[in-house]
Amino acid sequence: MAEAVTADRAARSLQQLGYRLTPQRIMILEAVLESDDHVTAEELYEQVRVQYPHISFSTVYRTMELLRDSGFVTQTDLGGGRVQYHPVGKATHHHLVCQGCGSVAEVGEEIFTGLQQELRERHNFDATLTHFAIFGRCERCR
């Protein structure tokens, strides 16, 4: 029950960091935290626009930059021209993208535990392996 960040808590933190709590920021914050998975700027824009049609893309982008720098979301660019935002503290999973048929399968984060351990032990590197896309060929396409 105290695992993931709530919108309230995040909002308070932002305020303590010296940022102003505008309605736009709160709505964007709620939208991104509600998403169990990744969202794009466009999805956030559309979602917030339902309650607040006046919202602008610049505000979405600027707010996500702020949330990223404050550590509430991570930002991933897996190609395809759109950046993905992803709330921290939520269950992580990864994508297996087939370069043959384009299918996308999901796998849990335990896939990386071996790699992570090896990086830590042999390279003294503490890897943040959240939300990756792995390219290759699926069963059918091999």
Added chain:
Amino acid sequence: MAEAVTADRAARSLQQLGYRLTPQRIMILEAVLESDDHVTAEELYEQVRVQYPHISFSTVYRTMELLRDSGFVTQTDLGGGRVQYHPVGKATHHHLVCQGCGSVAEVGEEIFTGLQQELRERHNFDATLTHFAIFGRCERCR
């Protein structure tokens, strides 16, 4: 000595695939195969422009698409708004990008062997794990 693809061999293969061998394609092909590592469209453009100032960006992009589809290069988008091209058959390595100090360390591909095997055995997925960037924190920044 028969490990990496040479420009001549690749050119011949392209021809056999039914593509025309234009000087532009040959120059771009040589440029990308000469690079031990990744190159961007811009880098290829600049490099070819030295011998052939008339080259256009469209040709670079279209040629790289062709080389990618023919299997001579892989295309990776690690964010930052520029796609990276990378000749196949060259030694692969990966980057450990520290989110604290921005330092970049290199690690060999053997890092992924465990993961690759697991993906193959448990998920029937044949992963192409070439040229990755891994984010996290380096020794000093932890």
Added chain:
DNA sequence: TTCATTGCAAATAATTTGCAATCGG
């Protein structure tokens, strides 16, 4: 000759930025 390929210029598409108006603290 003939059609694939090129170069140019214009089109896309995501993201960023300048600036005047607005509103949270």
Added chain:
DNA sequence: CCGATTGCAAATTATTTGCAATGAA
């Protein structure tokens, strides 16, 4: 009140595309 934040419109940047001219086979 005052400066941080917003919305708009214009700018930026990488990449793509239409089309007429060109050149490889």
